[in-house]
Amino acid sequence: MKNNQNDISIGEFENLFRKEHVRLTQHACNLVRDPEVARDIVQEVFYKLWKTKDRVNFHDNISGYLFKATTNGALNYLKSPKRVLHVAVEKAVEKKTADHSDHLEYNELERSVRAAIDRLPSKCRVIYLLSRHEDMKNHEIAEHLDISVKTVENQMTIALKKLREFLEHYLIEFLVLLLALSYVIWSFLQGI
Numbered sequence: 001m002k003n004n005q006n007d008i009s010i011g012e013f014e015n016l017f018r019k020e021h022v023r024l025t026q027h028a029c030n031l032v033r034d035p036e037v038a039r040d041i042v043q044e045v046f047y048k049l050w051k052t053k054d055r056v057n058f059h060d061n062i063s064g065y066l067f068k069a070t071t072n073g074a075l076n077y078l079k080s081p082k083r084v085l086h087v088a089v090e091k092a093v094e095k096k097t098a099d100h101s102d103h104l105e106y107n108e109l110e111r112s113v114r115a116a117i118d119r120l121p122s123k124c125r126v127i128y129l130l131s132r133h134e135d136m137k138n139h140e141i142a143e144h145l146d147i148s149v150k151t152v153e154n155q156m157t158i159a160l161k162k163l164r165e166f167l168e169h170y171l172i173e174f175l176v177l178l179l180a181l182s183y184v185i186w187s188f189l190q191g192i
Contacts, residue, residue: 008058017046020063024070030133031074031126033114041073068144071126078122116166120159127152128159 008016021042028038045066049056056065117125123145130136130144131152138156142149 008053013050016062020066024066027067027134028070028074031071031129032077037077041077042070045069045073071144075122075126078125112167116163119166120162124155124159127155131156
């Protein structure tokens with residue numbers, strides 16, 4: 001039996017968990033790039049919510065609260081020393097298991113892009129991922145992270161500049177390949 005308007009029954013809490021768990025886990029996974037860690041983050045968010053259920057108003061925007069708590073959990077993970085060790089081990093394993101040329105090149109490019117994103121400062125990275133992977137608009141990101149739209153715009157500018165710097169050699173390779181392909185097509189059309 002509920003004591004006040006903030007109390008929530010176990011059944012109501014389970015329904016909230018079922019309703020929000022998948023969405024929050026996907027969001028966390030987009031930020032931390034590890035499904036297992038994402039599940040742990042979301043589980044911790046719900047655990048803390050249950051522990052403080054008597055102080056939370058479940059009639060307010062509980063979905064927004066959970067989304068923000070998940071983002072904060074992901075940010076905390078990204079800043080943690082455990083994550084640095086995990087990424088180093090993951091990179092070593094990936095290096096050992098590389099396959100054939102085309103597949104290897106694609107994997108290398110994908111790893112380089114992920115590594116470039118991982119090298120962004122944590123707040124910059126979160127803003128970039130919310131924009132590009134969660135399709136959030138600048139004003140939505142600003143509201144979600146409780147920062148100004150100008151800060152979001154500045155962080156996105158920094159993120160894109162740094163990503164261009166980190167991935168510059170791939171852009172040069174792509175341009176050379178594109179020029180070579182253009183020349184082959186031009187030569188072919190000249191022969192027709």
